[in-house]
Amino acid sequence: MLVGEFNERYVKKKRWMGDLYNMNNISVFDVIGPIMIGPSSSHTAGALKIALLAGKMIKEEIVSVKFILYGSFAETYRGHGTDRALLAGIMGFNTDDFRIKDSYSIADKKNLLYFFEVNKTNMEVHPNTVDIIITNETGKVVTVRGISLGGGNISIRNINGVDISLSGNYNTIVVKQIDTPGVAAHITKVLSLNKINIAFMSIYREVKGENAYTIIEADDEVTQDIVTHLEKNSFIESAILLEV
Amino acid sequence: MDFTNAQGLLKICKDKRISISKAMINREVEIIMAQEKEVIEKLAYTFQIMKEAINKALTQKIVSMGGLIGGEAIKINARRINSDPVCGKIISKAISYAMGVLEVNSSMGLIVAAPTAGSSGVIPGVFVAIQEEYGCSDEEMVDALLNAGAIGYLITRNATVSGAEGGCQAEVGSASAMAASAITQIMGGTPEQCLSAASTAIINTLGLICDPIAGLVEAPCQKRNAMGASNALISSEISLCGIMSIIPFDEVISTMYNVGKSLPRELRETALGGIAATPTACKMCIR
Numbered sequence: 001m002l003v004g005e006f007n008e009r010y011v012k013k014k015r016w017m018g019d020l021y022n023m024n025n026i027s028v029f030d031v032i033g034p035i036m037i038g039p040s041s042s043h044t045a046g047a048l049k050i051a052l053l054a055g056k057m058i059k060e061e062i063v064s065v066k067f068i069l070y071g072s073f074a075e076t077y078r079g080h081g082t083d084r085a086l087l088a089g090i091m092g093f094n095t096d097d098f099r100i101k102d103s104y105s106i107a108d109k110k111n112l113l114y115f116f117e118v119n120k121t122n123m124e125v126h127p128n129t130v131d132i133i134i135t136n137e138t139g140k141v142v143t144v145r146g147i148s149l150g151g152g153n154i155s156i157r158n159i160n161g162v163d164i165s166l167s168g169n170y171n172t173i174v175v176k177q178i179d180t181p182g183v184a185a186h187i188t189k190v191l192s193l194n195k196i197n198i199a200f201m202s203i204y205r206e207v208k209g210e211n212a213y214t215i216i217e218a219d220d221e222v223t224q225d226i227v228t229h230l231e232k233n234s235f236i237e238s239a240i241l242l243e244v
Numbered sequence: 245m246d247f248t249n250a251q252g253l254l255k256i257c258k259d260k261r262i263s264i265s266k267a268m269i270n271r272e273v274e275i276i277m278a279q280e281k282e283v284i285e286k287l288a289y290t291f292q293i294m295k296e297a298i299n300k301a302l303t304q305k306i307v308s309m310g311g312l313i314g315g316e317a318i319k320i321n322a323r324r325i326n327s328d329p330v331c332g333k334i335i336s337k338a339i340s341y342a343m344g345v346l347e348v349n350s351s352m353g354l355i356v357a358a359p360t361a362g363s364s365g366v367i368p369g370v371f372v373a374i375q376e377e378y379g380c381s382d383e384e385m386v387d388a389l390l391n392a393g394a395i396g397y398l399i400t401r402n403a404t405v406s407g408a409e410g411g412c413q414a415e416v417g418s419a420s421a422m423a424a425s426a427i428t429q430i431m432g433g434t435p436e437q438c439l440s441a442a443s444t445a446i447i448n449t450l451g452l453i454c455d456p457i458a459g460l461v462e463a464p465c466q467k468r469n470a471m472g473a474s475n476a477l478i479s480s481e482i483s484l485c486g487i488m489s490i491i492p493f494d495e496v497i498s499t500m501y502n503v504g505k506s507l508p509r510e511l512r513e514t515a516l517g518g519i520a521a522t523p524t525a526c527k528m529c530i531r
Contacts, residue, residue: 026397026400028394030397030400033358035289036355037355038354045361151405
């Protein structure tokens, strides 16, 4: 499906079905996989994937990171290596990287500051929830909330206070924009010109006319050129590519 | 051609006179749009990781993160070599390997979630025991992984493989069904016999709760993986004799899902019930 023929039904279907929207895309590697460092697909591999995506949301080098763990994450993170996996994800390691076990010492060597906090009072959130607050060398801060759904599948649920939804299963572009008419048209035009096939596209905002995010999950490979092209709009603050 | 349930899968196998593995790889190519060669290569790598995990458990001293398990695979292996295992050679091998993979998993080693990390011992345990005892090639084993994948896909799509949602029956039960179907195919069983073996494996583990001591993926998970491996072997043997499951696979997995949903929260990976709530287990939580 090309952008030009982009079918709004898919966006609606995704919102309606929530986390189950890609059920028909289950592959043999979703059930015999991932290849991962144990011990838990949700508390180790899933946690790492959340942090890996969160770390990519900021462009310059990360100097400090704080993790706030909720629910089952807060109760059992040490025995599952959730802390080491989160730190490994921030440093860009994948779920099968043997360095996960040593992520504390690697972070120390890199002078990356890390803080863990548990929140055992907020019971409203999904049982496997983590908030990640990242600061980069320029002092810029990004806050990301992710949840781990089991089997290594995750969902990013909030960026800088705006509720969003992205799975990380596709090449994803996260666009931060001012909520203004014409921005969505600019985005779809750029993608269409580059023949990018959209799997899902959604716009999220807190208040009309203020900060908004457009999340595009694409079937095809997205290059940095396309993302740079997207940023050439005065209402777009940044566009970030998260590659699978 | 896509299939969404066991009935649809069986129809494709019958109409086209193909195996479950072939139907699954066709689906990967058509629906997931993967290249057949790539799928096989990636599965071969996956099988290699499974074997390496077993090898590590049999050759290295492992202590788990929580300290509840470690060294079991070596002990079982030694008894098989030095005396006559009470459960026979093949089951002894399968349980030793399955428990070994759980040791590797719980010490932050590299494993394949199949379908989950908590049930990651069942398929490698059964597959490698069968390969060694029957002299199967890696190609045959990789082909059989596709059969296991088809069963896992059907369960994920129509029920769940998550312990938090469905209890241990959804994790080890599913892994056991996947292994049972796959080895039935290796041993020359028909697609009906494969699905029947998978049905038997799930029915045998129906209602199994998830109650990890101290919330760790260690105990009783490790021994449940041994049970899942032996259950796969007996379910396959029963089916290969032509003793079919009375209830078809689609009905079995929807039952498993319903049973899982009706389990109280305490018995679904919260470490608040079952063996995890015993006085002895609770002392370990404080430690």
